[in-house]
Amino acid sequence: MGASDWQSLDKGSELHGQTRVMTAERLRWYGDGLLTSSAGAPTEVGINIHTDDAYAQAEGLPAAIADGMLGANWLAEMLLDYFGEYYLTTSRLRVKFIKPVFVGQQMSPRGVVSEVIREEERSIFQIELSLTDEEGTPRTVGEASVTVPNPATA
Amino acid sequence: MLDGYISDLEKGDVFRPTEFEVTSLMATQYAHGVEQTHEFFHSANNSLSRQVRPITAVHADKMKLLDANCLKEQRITGGRGPDWRIHFEHDAESIEPVFVGDTIRVSGRIADRYWKRGREYLLYEIEVHHADGRLLIRYRDRTLLRYRKNEETE
Amino acid sequence: MTSTRSAADLTVGDVLSGPARLMSRERMRWYCDALETTALGTGEFVIAEPTIHSDDDFAIANGLPGIIADGMISTNWISGMLLEQFGVGYVGGGELQTKFIRPIYEDEVIETRGEVRVVEGGERPVYVIDVWCETADGQKCTVGQARIPVPAG
Numbered sequence: 001m002g003a004s005d006w007q008s009l010d011k012g013s014e015l016h017g018q019t020r021v022m023t024a025e026r027l028r029w030y031g032d033g034l035l036t037s038s039a040g041a042p043t044e045v046g047i048n049i050h051t052d053d054a055y056a057q058a059e060g061l062p063a064a065i066a067d068g069m070l071g072a073n074w075l076a077e078m079l080l081d082y083f084g085e086y087y088l089t090t091s092r093l094r095v096k097f098i099k100p101v102f103v104g105q106q107m108s109p110r111g112v113v114s115e116v117i118r119e120e121e122r123s124i125f126q127i128e129l130s131l132t133d134e135e136g137t138p139r140t141v142g143e144a145s146v147t148v149p150n151p152a153t154a
Numbered sequence: 155m156l157d158g159y160i161s162d163l164e165k166g167d168v169f170r171p172t173e174f175e176v177t178s179l180m181a182t183q184y185a186h187g188v189e190q191t192h193e194f195f196h197s198a199n200n201s202l203s204r205q206v207r208p209i210t211a212v213h214a215d216k217m218k219l220l221d222a223n224c225l226k227e228q229r230i231t232g233g234r235g236p237d238w239r240i241h242f243e244h245d246a247e248s249i250e251p252v253f254v255g256d257t258i259r260v261s262g263r264i265a266d267r268y269w270k271r272g273r274e275y276l277l278y279e280i281e282v283h284h285a286d287g288r289l290l291i292r293y294r295d296r297t298l299l300r301y302r303k304n305e306e307t308e
Numbered sequence: 309m310t311s312t313r314s315a316a317d318l319t320v321g322d323v324l325s326g327p328a329r330l331m332s333r334e335r336m337r338w339y340c341d342a343l344e345t346t347a348l349g350t351g352e353f354v355i356a357e358p359t360i361h362s363d364d365d366f367a368i369a370n371g372l373p374g375i376i377a378d379g380m381i382s383t384n385w386i387s388g389m390l391l392e393q394f395g396v397g398y399v400g401g402g403e404l405q406t407k408f409i410r411p412i413y414e415d416e417v418i419e420t421r422g423e424v425r426v427v428e429g430g431e432r433p434v435y436v437i438d439v440w441c442e443t444a445d446g447q448k449c450t451v452g453q454a455r456i457p458v459p460a461g
Contacts, residue, residue, distance in 0.1 A: 033187015
């Protein structure tokens with residue numbers, strides 16, 4: 001998949017990202033990454049609802065759940081794969097974490113182009129997003145828009 | 155109310171801004187935590203010629219803002235509040251990329267605090283500006299204060 | 309990014325390539341932690357002790373100008389390029405041998421490459437591929453050879 005794949009997208013086009021299984025290690029990696037990015041120095045995540053079943057159960061959850069931002073990042077990665085630097089420069093990503101994701105669930109990022117607004121010098125792609133489990137049930141849903149220059153002006 | 159726990163925040167609270175330089179570690183470790191291997195996030199050897207921080211790392215900006223304003227619950231250094239919150243919505247608009255080496259200023263407020271179906275929510279509105287005044291990211295974030303429902307408010 | 313040809317259609321002289329990556333201090337540290345965590349094998353995450361790959365003073369005390377990358381990082385980048393190109397054909401039946409002929413220092417940009425040298429015939433045809441990593445100015449650092457079964461066309 002190349003960073004210029006957006007050129008082949010039009011209304012109705014589907015986007016596919018990498019299917020991954022939610023693992024305890026991935027939850028820890030996200031916790032470490034978030035805290036390190038916040039602290040500015042290597043920092044390890046401790047016990048919380050994303051890393052410890054007992055802690056999660058004390059908060060009323062059946063087991064540890066994934067930080068929603070992990071799936072949000074898998075959707076962001078899909079947008080980056082298709083749109084390259086244009087996703088990083090002018091875009092909007094809005095997602096809602098409508099169902100919890102548990103360790104062992106398989107998650108697939110998907111998108112459908114709902115509209116392409118063609119202007120003289122740029123095009124704005126609007127995309128419906130979902131992160132679905134192995135049964136096809138959406139657990140995170142949302143939308144994105146990415147602005148790209150038209151090829152003649154790129 | 156500022157300076158207490160996150161659960162003490164009220165509609166209308168305006169955070170004291172936090173300003174810092176974005177380091178390579180902040181970008182690369184966040185990307186590593188979500189398995190984003192694009193060189194954009196790991197070096198300047200990319201089409202933008204500068205190392206980029208993932209847009210989604212605005213989640214870490216929220217943490218820094220909370221650490222600076224909720225002094226009884228500084229999560230980055232392992233602090234805890236009465237309950238662990240659940241992230242419900244991430245909505246980030248990228249106006250310009252955040253590059254490593256940029257000094258950024260993170261500001262924000264509590265736009266709303268409300269009950270819905272037995273659960274209490276905080277709505278954050280956060281902006282990330284470059285030190286020179288340019289708006290880089292506009293971010294809205296909706297978070298449940300706790301997972302467990304309060305049946306009386308349903 | 310690998311060859312534009314499919315894994316079944318490569319011929320002698322075809323070139324493979326992977327992305328250019330910066331050998332950052334963080335990437336060196338991640339490998340040290342990952343190696344020790346995997347080696348311990350208890351499920352506990354291990355922060356590696358200082359080594360020539362993660363600590364400048366330690367590296368200098370060992371006669372190096374500064375930290376150098378574990379050769380297995382560049383080997384894994386080569387391995388990733390082969391996995392992209394050949395998929396399960398590489399994982400199930402492929403061979404990779406590498407030598408570390410020049411240290412890779414912090415902040416060097418490294419690219420992975422391959423070139424098909426021979427296609428061995430017989431009952432189970434095999435690609436013999438020269439593989440290497442090189443710096444931005446073309447200095448080879450990690451070199452070796454891979455043998456990958458030719459997939460059925």
